[in-house]
Amino acid sequence: MQSDVAEFPRLAHEFTQGTLFCRVVGRKDQRGSLSLRLTISGEVGLTCQRCLGSMPYTVELERTLYLARNEAELERLDALPDSDAIQAGETLSLVEMVEDEVLLSLPLAAMHAEGECPDTGVHEIFKE
Numbered sequence: 001m002q003s004d005v006a007e008f009p010r011l012a013h014e015f016t017q018g019t020l021f022c023r024v025v026g027r028k029d030q031r032g033s034l035s036l037r038l039t040i041s042g043e044v045g046l047t048c049q050r051c052l053g054s055m056p057y058t059v060e061l062e063r064t065l066y067l068a069r070n071e072a073e074l075e076r077l078d079a080l081p082d083s084d085a086i087q088a089g090e091t092l093s094l095v096e097m098v099e100d101e102v103l104l105s106l107p108l109a110a111m112h113a114e115g116e117c118p119d120t121g122v123h124e125i126f127k128e
């Protein structure tokens with residue numbers, strides 16, 4: 001699945017442009033737990049917090065989302081590293097899932113490297 005960031009309502013606010021590639025693979029482990037392997041990659045444009053210009057940012061992440069069948073399983077699965085668990089039966093929105101993961105992976109304040117903002121005139125204002 002290849003999507004323009006404009007197709008993700010919450011990401012469209014964050015990114016000035018870009019394309020994300022999403023791949024979702026479902027599988028079942030030995031204990032019978034269902035999980036979704038989520039791979040998201042792409043090049044997007046973030047707004048630099050210093051000069052408010054666009055800066056390129058590479059998204060590259062992999063997450064596993066477990067679908068728990070009950071509370072106990074939910075707790076066990078949620079404790080695993082690098083994974084999230086939701087209770088099966090909850091409405092699963094792939095778009096929201098991808099949005100959550102991408103938003104969590106973003107730097108808190110995206111900025112060009114020191115002195116590399118294309119317009120240094122604007123830069124001065126933010127120094128005060």
Ligand SMILES: [Zn+2]
Pocket residue numbers: 048049050051052053111112116117118
């Ligand atoms: Zn900048």
